[in-house]
Amino acid sequence: MAARGERAAGAAPAGRPRRPRLRAWLAEHRDAAAGSLRRLAREPLSSLMTLAVIGIALALPAGLHVLLANAQAVTGGWRGEARISLFLERGVDPARARALRRELAARPGVRAVELVTPEQALAEFRRLSGFGDALDALGENPLPATLVVTPAASDPEALVALAARLRALPEVEAAQLDLEWVRRLHAILALARRGVAVVAALLAAAVLLVVGNTIRLEIQNRREEIVVTKLIGGTDGFIRRPFLYSGLWHGLLGAALAWVLVEGALALLAGPAARLAELYASAWRPAGLGAGASLALLAGGAALGLAGAWLAVARHLREIEPA
Amino acid sequence: MIEFHAVSKRYPGGKEALRGVSFRLGHGEMAFLTGHSGAGKSTLLKLIACLERPTSGQVLVDGLNVGRLPRRRIPQLRRRIGVVFQDHRLLHDRTVFENVALPLHVAGHRGPEVGRRVRAALDQVGLLGKERAYPVTLSGGEQQRVGIARAVVNRPPLLLADEPTGNLDPELSREIMALFARFNQVGVTVLIATHDIALVEAMGRRRLVLREGRLVEGAAEAA
């Protein structure tokens, strides 16, 4: 029959070998992808505004992630340097303090011990606090001699046990383990991580809605085109494709913009951060997104864009029927 | 090619647009569908292209029961039917070429073949020089002819036209009818709904006449 003959001459259905069909399929996707990109470029201002919204929404969690990663890098270095400060009884004379330092340094579990005499402590305090005159008025040095113990172990349990043993020494009035704040910091970081996850989830939902709404408007604006395409035999897939690509481009380009925003902000912070690190005599330098996180950002943006477009397409494309 | 068996169509709201319509239109036949305004001409054409579904009865196109066609198979049907609309239904943000190429793209055609077939179709309607123009810059008759080129570019075996000469002067109307007759000569089945009784009589083809949704003339004749 005539219809069969027409079809065989045309769209390459069943009988043809596989390769041309794959090529045609690829060509259709390439056309849809390029067409969506051209459409995006045709109205640069409104596209840029939408992309900026998506970019900022994605930059926020990405930036927070970078901040957190840096905070963890900094504090990770500190955990191993837990110190136990032993404040000695007032009656312990300098010779006994020096002897105790040697004794402790020889103990297992202790890496190093440093003696800070009351005079050194006072000089340090004077230098750092600026309360020199007030200290002069006191007449007598109120500060005790201090032994600063650097433990060999770094796990909190061992540190706590060591601190308890040292506190029991008769010469020691008080022992302060500088671990509590490390623990607190880690608790704070865990909280911050959770917070970033919550913010990221909320902003991901925002991106989904922004893309969904953008695609919804696009579908409305191209209503006539959709109707005509259905009239002349366009499949749902054919009609859907440009809108899905549009969502994909919005997500991907928005993510690229977010990447630029984050890296740009880091570049602005790099100088001051380096100076701060210098003051702490630290070799630490702020790290950027890195390859892994950058890829995750781009892939996540593209996936969100595609998902947002799917939502819009599933809701609105079926409603448009020629009549 | 087309068979209607006791087809009725009631629109939501209770309006009965077609009542018990039965007829056959053979392969390669050309016929006119006439009747007063509201008689059901457009409805009948819509049932063939599956733009509406019959309330009862059977609509067969090439043996295919169109009334029960699953949604996902509708595109295959429509690719085999060229439809010309009274209001042209052209896309105004695309050139004449792009409008006419649309059915080919939809059917998966790419490359130089598309250009060749689009130009062949434009040549048939006498608009070869206008391929880069936008529809708004064309006259009503020219737009109508672009619509016809789009309907035939995929060489469908069946061509439907709903008042294709509605707003045209008699001369242009005759030209367009002659164009449909030429497609018919190369084997395309053609069904045209029109008010233009004079023109229909001049063409001397089979007439299907609707009145109040009933087929009152032309049912019995078959190709």
Ligand SMILES: Nc1ncnc2c1ncn2[C@@H]1O[C@H](COP(=O)(O)OP(=O)(O)OP(=O)(O)O)[C@@H](O)[C@H]1O
């Ligand atoms: N979508 C619809 N919903 C409800 N009623 C409809 C719908 N489409 C058409 N009708 C009604 O069905 C009847 C037949 O309409 P149809 O459009 O088929 O007539 P027609 O013969 O094409 O008329 P005309 O010559 O004016 O185009 C009319 O009374 C019309 O009001």
Ligand SMILES: [Mg+2]
């Ligand atoms: Mg009508």
